[in-house]
Amino acid sequence: MRSSSAGAPTTGKITVQHAAGGTAGAIAAGGPTVDVDFMxxxxxxxxxxxxxxxxxxxxxxxxxxxxxxxxxxxxxxxGVLALLLARMVPGGWILQVSLLGLLLAGLLIEILQELVPGRKFCWRDMAANAAGIATVALCAPLLHAYQ
Structure with a gap:
């Protein structure tokens, strides 16, 4: 565990303050903070x-x-990548966009397979990718309820 300059141990979290409206005064006045776990x-x-x-x-x-x-x-x-995403991001639209991005990454991989000798695009692979992601998406509310 690392120590800050004041000698207090740090926890692997950083606190980010952001000001509504972008004014520095709101940050100085103790505006809303968000804990961001890194790595x-x-x-x-x-x-x-x-x-x-x-x-x-x-x-x-x-x-x-x-x-x-x-x-x-x-x-x-x-499904495992989607589960890890569901644990890392809050629910709601942020999770939905993240899972959509994962699905699009799977589509990109399938498209790139056309450039690899002996590989080709396969809609059934895309369906399996989507089914794994959808399974986690349907279970995500339960996951967030118990975190």
Whole structure:
């Protein structure tokens, strides 16, 4: 655990103040604050998982071992990424936009597969990605209720 210059331990959180209307006076007057967790375990897992998924989806087929069920792997991979997103962002429209971004990232991966030897765009892969994301989206209110 790190210590601040005053000797008090820091907790891995930073406090961001923002002023309504953008005036410096509101910040000085103790305007609203938001605690922002940086480099949480969810973010680290999300980034590592994203790298692994992109790498696995954009290498030629002959580089990969035989896979048991490609569609199940897509469902689980994007479901886990969606679950990590749901834990990192607040619910509501921010979560919806984040999950839509994840779905669009899956679409981009499928489009880029057209450039990889032995790979091609597959609507069934996109459907499995969407099903994994949708499953988490439907369960997200429960997740946020117990956080």
């Amino acid at each position: 949480t375990w969810e973010l680290i897992l999300f980034l590592l998982g994203t790298i692994a998924i992109v790498a696995g989806c954009l290498v030629p087929n002959e580089w990969l071992p035989p896979l048991p069920n490609d569609k199940l792997l897509h469902f689980l991979a994007f």
